[in-house]
Amino acid sequence: MAGVSVGTVDRALNNRGRISPEAKTRIEIIAAKLNYRKNKVAKSLANRKLNLKIALVLHIQANEFFSEVLRGIERARTEIADFGISVEIYRCKEFDPQDQLHSIDMALAGGAKAIVIVPINHPDIIKRLHRLNEEKIPFVLLASVLEDVSCFSAVRCDYTRSGWMAGGLLRLISGGVCNALAFFPSFSMLGHRQRMEGFSTYLKNYCPKIYLENIIELPNDSFDSFQIVRDELSAHPHVNHIVYNGIFTEAGIKAIENSGRQINSIFFDLSPFTRQALVDGRITASIFQQPEHQGYRSIMVLFDYFTANVIPKELTIVEAHILFKECIEDIIYP
Secondary structure (H helix, E strand, O other): OOOOOHHHHHHHHOOOOOOOHHHHHHHHHHHHHOOOOOOHHHHHHHHHOOOEEEEEEOOOOOOHHHHHHHHHHHHHHHHHHHHOEEEEEEOOOOOOHHHHHHHHHHHHHOOOOEEEEOOOOOHHHHHHHHHHHHOOOOEEEEOOOOOOOOOOEEEEOOHHHHHHHHHHHHHHHHOOOEEEEEEEOOOOOHHHHHHHHHHHHHHHHHOOOEEEEEEEEOOOOHHHHHHHHHHHHHHOOOOOEEEEOOOOHHHHHHHHHHHOOOOEEEEEOOOHHHHHHHHHOOOOEEEEOOHHHHHHHHHHHHHHHHHHOOOOOOEEEOOOEEEOHHHOOOOOOO
């Protein structure tokens, strides 16, 4: 809330110096509004070191969205290191449930006392998570959703709502009349499917003059994604709007450019490619789901539990925002 680091807040509230009077006053005002009180238990824990390990289990090796998520994880890992809590990252083969099961077992064998996981929507994964509950091992579902699985906490966007946002944004940009294509990442992740269904439902209910020519599931591969988008645009010459929620932003942008057509486009999040394309006017808008904050919160709910016995909300929804070129901070206007 104060726009400063945890260390700066610590110095302000404990009179440690090395902080400007203005920042100290701002932090103290916020603390008073929140009715903040020092937690002596957490302070003593910081002094005696907990020696706990949290495991982060991913569902893929890497992509643009989770590169941002990992920035939040790294920020949280740095902040909690002084408490003797470490974070170990396990990267799985692409949407491979057996490899994810192996990562869970490796994490527990390595001494992890809690798990943050991006779960693959597979019966074997669901069964293993039920066992974690039976073993009383807290786990946090990160940037994902599973049906009929009780977890310690979940941190994510509202996937259905983000699909509705994409539909509403398409209606506004197109004036409610257009031919469109929509691209989404793997439907093996339930959240991705929920976003697609939310988008489709919105168009069906509110956009009778938007003709959705196709909905395409994209692979977790940049070159294949480029080829698929390029071929779909070639096969649908009347399309003048697309919604692109693919994992590889650059692939979608290059495919649009390759078409040689004027196409209004809605992308998701703010990878370096998306950001530059917004500034250049090559894409129209982006729906930003705060991936870095999602990663940060997933670790911090466990930190709060281990250090101060704070039981988190079962679900933390991270708000999504719509970004246009004009939202980019360092854009220069004539």
